[in-house]
């Protein structure tokens with residue numbers, strides 16, 4: 383039996399279908415989770431996909447944070463369940479404080495849509511063991527609230543503890559501090575990043591890359607060997 387990965391749909395989520403597909407391509411079972419349902423249906427891990435949950439009203443992720451499904455996810459994440467937040471999902475994770483910092487509007491105030499190069503800096507998280515340390519990958523980036531900020535002490539702590547998981551390469555597309563594209567919590571089970579691995583898992587779709595697949599094969603190995 384394979385492991386079950388929950389994929390949350392909020393009103394305004396866009397990338398739940400692609401995320402479910404990426405989960406299946408990696409050999410896992412994708413379990414749709416609805417924002418109003420506290421029941422996580424015995425999933426082994428959860429992905430919070432991209433989009434504009436609750437219309438990004440107030441602030442991206444600020445309302446989703448209080449949804450019934452997030453109540454259960456916060457509780458389980460604190461108990462060690464792997465959680466990946468992609469783009470809007472990352473914004474939700476900072477709003478819940480499962481991850482530190484906050485996402486501001488891109489420093490140039492425009493929506494960005496591009497293939498983005500990243501360096502994988504931490505391969506010990508639940509979602510990155512299938513990458514090589516320092517590996518350069520390219521996956522799509524598409525958002526307007528992508529500027530990662532945090533107070534100096536928090537950023538120094540993230541750096542010192544190796545919790546910067548991904549850094550932007552070539553271009554810093556949004557003004558994020560220290561080119562930070564993704565981070566993890568201290569335990570390494572919760573990871574958030576702005577670019578979209580789920581859109582780079584099939585050579586016949588999009589710009590053809592499959593560099594995003596490693597996220598999903600990493601979690602497969604973790605869950606299946608667990």
Ligand SMILES: NC(=O)CC[C@H](N)C(=O)O
Pocket residue numbers: 431432433434435438442468469470471524525526527528
């Ligand atoms: N692609 C996305 O998930 C968009 C994220 C977010 N709502 C933004 O524009 O910043």
